Amino acid sequence: MNTRLAPVASAPDPVLAAALERAQAQVNRVVLGKAAPVRLAFACILAGGHLLIEDLPGVGKTTLAHALAATLDLSFQRIQFTSDMLPSDIIGVSVYERESGAFKFHPGPLFAQLVLADEINRATPKTQSALLEAMAEQQITVDGATHKLPTPFFVVATQNPVELAGTYPLPDSQLDRFMLRIGLDYPDPAAERALLASSDRRELLAQLTPCLSTAQLAHMRSATAAVLASPALIDYVQALLAASRAHAQIRVGLSPRAGLALLAAARAYAFLEGRAYCVPEDVQAVFPGVAAHRLIPSASSSTSRDRLAADLLAKVPVRN
Amino acid sequence: MKSSPALTGLQFRLTAAAVFVAVLPHLLRLPSLISVPVLALIALRWLQRRRSTKRLPAWIKLPLVLLFPVLIVFHYGNLFGREPGSALACAMLALKLLETDNRRDARAAICFSAFVLMSALLFDQGMWITVLLCAALVILLAALRALESARTQWLPDLRSGAFALATALPLALCAFVLFPRLASPLWGAPNDTTARTGLGDRMAPGTMQELLIDDSPAFRVVFDTTTPPRDKLYWRGPVLWQFDGSAWTRPEWLASRPGDGDVRVRGDRVSYEVTLEPSERHWLLALDVPLLAPQGAVRGADMSLVSRTHVDDPIRYRMVSAPDYVLEPMLDPLHRRLALQLPTGFDPRARALAQRWHDEFHGDPNRIINAALDMIRGEFTYTLNAPLLGRDSVDDFLFDTRRGFCEHFSSAFTFLMRAAGIPARVVTGYQGGYFNKLGNYWVVRQSDAHAWSEVWLQGLGWVRVDPTAAVSPQRVQAGAHAAAGASAPWYQADWLMAIRNRMDLVNRFWNDAIVQFNALRQQSLLTPFGVDKAEYPQLMLAMLALGSVLLGLFAWWAMRAPKPAGDALDAAYARLCRKLARAGAARDRAEGPLTLAMRVAATWPAQHGLQDLFAQYVGLRYAHALPDPERIQNFTRAVARLRLPVATPAAAQSS
Structure with missing residues (x-):
């Protein structure tokens, strides 16, 4: 329907577009019946934003994050937040090395291209702030030394909206750091039946092949900004x-x-x-x-x- | 003081035009002693300004300022009053133009122009003057607008002037209808010093001549019942009893004796409504013979209707008359004496003739009347160009000139009757009229003025005898002009009369709806809203309420957010959406074009052009920062061409 038009901006590269479709299809094969949230998740990544998934446990939040990482060929880390977690637990710590006689920085789990921050509202505000600061700056500072986080850098955080005892819900101002917040909700009956009948998700995740290279992703991100x-x-x-x-x-x-x-x-x-x-x-x-x-x-x-x-x-x- | 910016050429020209149109309605009325210098002043100033923008020195302006009051006093006798006042205003306005070089002066000149323009309404409140005033106001407003812009074209200013006037119209109407009116004028607007033509209470040979060539309407009549035949349409005005040898007059004291004349009605009564044009006299006209007097008037013993006040504005009254009647079967002795009075020492020949008839017919009134009518029928000519008559006017007319019109005939006939011993009197009024088929009413013009005689006969009372009808039956059948000559004057040509009929209709509406809208009618305005008699506070309240609503509406309209750019595209898309809505698929305001396209695709699967239209719109609106105007035009045309079948309910529901 747009063939007759001559838009100012050029249409997306067909090769990239096909790869993008394939990537979405692959994620949809693992996360069943969730085409719309998956599309939003892809939009969030293309737009360079961080994603907040707010839903009950067991609806596939972690699976989605895993599938995204595998499909996009990104390094992946999962951080399970707890209330006794300290900022250094996620960003890393400087340790004295006897051999060199100097402190050496040991990067924490945050040093990955896609970070799944599970149950982010279980962490104390202090730890939350460290994460959110890293998200905003895309770098961390430990003992006066600044360490760049990898590029691209995505955080997919999950939050359980129901179980509130012993949690620290993210303040409104912090929520602003997430570009998109999506819910996954229960799958519809057909998708759920397919889910129950099919093999284990973990096996499926292991079979996933990267559909988009990091270079392609970077290219698409710049094309997105030119829309x-x-x-x-x-x-x-x-x-x-x-x-x-x-x-x-x-x-x-x-x-x-x-x-x-x-x-x-x-x-x-x-x-x-x-x-x-x-x-x-x-x-x-x-x-x-x-x-x-x-x-x-x-x-x-x-x-x-x-x-x-x-x-x-x-x-x-x-x-x- | 900070000096005001100088006027540009266009600003000056528009200001001068405003001044010119402001004095324009006055020019015809002003004496040439004033109007010619005023015009010359404006023209000279225009020319001077074209040559240089230098200010005029005071030694030119000062003497002029002194000259005009002198001219006005010279012509009118003083500086005050309506006529000299407006003349002074016109002159001062023209003088103001002389010193108008900057914006502040121009503003003052334009405001004063508005005042001068308004003062024209003191003289005439007709429809045409109002139309002229509105046109002039547009120029004034355009000039005012031009002062605020640095344009070099006058058309946009004129347009905004017209726009300003149009937007003020609802408010003006609101104020016109609801502004509390005083039952009596706030200030006594002095009467016109020059009397209008109209029937007077005095008739001398030649006085009616002016009337008979005046084609303006005297009054209009709408009959409720069947209209009497044209030759019975005698509209009774003043009845003249006294003759002094040259003029017939009405005894003043008779008017103050409201005697209920003894009328016996034979046959049907006729009821009708009269709308009288202002005559500035007391007389009200009614079909012979009136059976009652309208409110505010009395019916004299001679059946003439006299209003208590001058008829300065158009008035309307309902009347009932009896075309067939016996008037005063028993003659009052006073009336008999009055009706036989003759001046001594005048017209000996006429007296002798009447005496001879009296003796010859042994005082039989019928035979005497017939003899007189025979005489008139035989040797007399009806003409509007009657020769002048000498001291013995009746003698001169009867025996020498024998040419004249109604007043000559009625005067001579009445004289003869009295001389022969038959009580007689002259009745003036109007005869006939013109039936306007468009408006279903009669219009009686000044040129229909007429005079006839009444004689008193035993057993019959006062009987109308129209000697003019004897010499020229046409006068009564067709009108004065037709009787006077074969060819009607140019202004009575058929095609012109057709236009005049329509114009008269419009004028009548104007009089009815605008000029006659007075305090009384205003009071009954709020009756439908449960206020029986609207007093000033209620009217004021109503006006304020309506006025603020109108102002609020206007403010809302004026302060509306301006439409975003790319209006043509929006308008075309809006039109497309209206077409869809009419066909059964209304767009939700929050609905994007693609969503709507999908929805209508379900409703009209076969309308491929429709999808193409949406594609065009989305492309133009969202795929371009600045859409190509030509493509917008194409889209607009395509939308105009689109024809949609009405969606079937099932299809509409499924969408």
Whole structure:
């Protein structure tokens, strides 16, 4: 349908597009019946953001992170957060070496291209901050020495929203560090039956082959940043931001940083759709994931954040 | 003081135009002593300014400032009052233009122009003057607008002037309808010093001549019942009793004696409504013979209707008349004496003739009347160009000139009757009228003015005798002009009359709806809202409420967020969405174009052009930072061409 058009930005490279489709298909073979969240996860990675998966245990959060790492040919580390964990447990520690007579830095599990931060809300705020700081800076500083984290660097964090005893839920301001927050939810019956009938996930994960090289991923990320957001689309994004600030049931609306994240995610989504330009539908697809965890409902509001985001989408007109 | 910026050429020209159009409605009315210098001043200033932008020295301006008041006092006698006042305003406005070089002066000149323009309404409130005023206001507003812009074209300013006027119209209407009106004028607007033509209470040979060539409407009539035949359409005005040898007059004291005349109605009554144009006299007109007096008027013993106040504005009243009647079967002695009075020492020949008839017919009134009518029928000519008459006007007319019109005939006939001992009087009024088929009403013009006689006969009362009808039956059948000559004047040509009929209809509406909208009608305005008689506070409240609503609406409209750029594309897409909505697939406001495209694809699977349209739109809107105008046009045309079958309910539901 776009063949007749001559968009300003060039369409994605067909080879890359095919590889991207293959990568998504492979992840979908492991995480069954979750095409939409998988697509959002890919969009998040293309846009260079960090992903927060908030859902119950056992719905496949870890599997998804594993599958992403394997498919994208990224080095993978998993950190299981506990309340007695210290910042050095994740970023690493300097140890005195008798042979050299000097301190040597031993990198922690954070030094991987894809880090799964499991149950991040079990860690103390101190440890959480260390992680979030690393996420924002893409580097860590220990004993005055700065250590670069690998590139690309993705954090996929999970959070259990139900079991709250002994946890430290991420403060609203910290949630902002995650570009997207998705839920996985229970699989639908057909997908669940297929899941039960098929072999062990771990075996499947071991069979996964990388579909995209690091170089290809870097190339796609730059192509994603070049996806055109026309003035009309910028208008729409801005209207959404403005509406979130004017909404009666929202105490704190979306920040400009949230707007940038929204636009970046929408670009990535458009890229995944094979388009070199954004349409409002791209924004609508990523909006709940980008916006819901950033909205702070007013005290009197009993509406969930997801509902508020959906409400905004339904209210803000797309052009005229 | 910080000096105001100098005017550009265009700004000056528009200001000068504003001044010119402001004095324009006054020019015809002003004496040439004033109007010519005013015009010359404006023209000279225009020319001077074209040559240089130098300021005029004071030694030119000062004498002019002194000259105009002198001219005005010379012509009018003083500086105050409506006429001299407006003349002074016009002159001062023209003088203001002389010193208008900067923006502040121009603003003052334009504001004063508005005042001068408004003062034209003191003289005339007709429809055409209002239209002219509105056109002039557009120029004033354009000039005002031009002062704020540095444009070199006047058309945009003119357009914004017209726009400003149009937006002010609802508010003006609101104020017109609801601003509390005083039952009596706030200030006594002085009357026109020059009396309008109209029936007077005095008739001398030649006085009606002016009327008979005046084609303006005198009054309009709508009949409720069947219209009497045209030759019965005698509209009764002042009845004249006294003759002093040259003029017929009405005794003042008779008007103050409201006697209920003894009328016996034979046949049907006729009821109708009269709308009288302002005459600035007391007379009200009614079909012969009126059976009642309208409110605010009395019916005299001679059946003439006299209003208590001058008719300064159009008034309307309902009347009932009896075309067939017996009036005053028993003649009042006073009336008899009045109706036989003759001045001594005038018109001996006419007296002798009447005496001879009296003796010859043994005082039989019927035979005397017939003899007189025979005489008139035989040797007299009806003409509007009657020769002048001498001291014995009746003698001159009867025996020498024998040419004249209604007033000559009625005067001579009445004189003869009295001389022969038959009580008689002159009745003035109008005869006939013109039926306007478009509006289903009669319009009676000044040129329909007429005079006839009434004689009192035993057993029959006052009987109308129209001697003019004897010499020229056409006068009564077709009108004065037709009677006077074969060819109608140019302004009564058929095609022109057709236009005039329409114009008269519009004028009538104007009088009804605008000029006659007075305090009384305003009070009944709020009746539908449960206020029986709207007093000032209620009217004020209503006006403030409506006014603020209008202002609020306007403010909302003016402060609306401006539409984003790329309007043509938005408009075309909006049109596409309207077409879809009409066909049964309305767009949700929050719905993106691709979502909508998928939805309508389900509704109209066969409409491939539709999907192409969406693709075009998405491409133009989102795949380009600046869409190509030509492609937008193509898209617009494609949307215009699109024809959609109405979606079947099933298809619409499935979408």
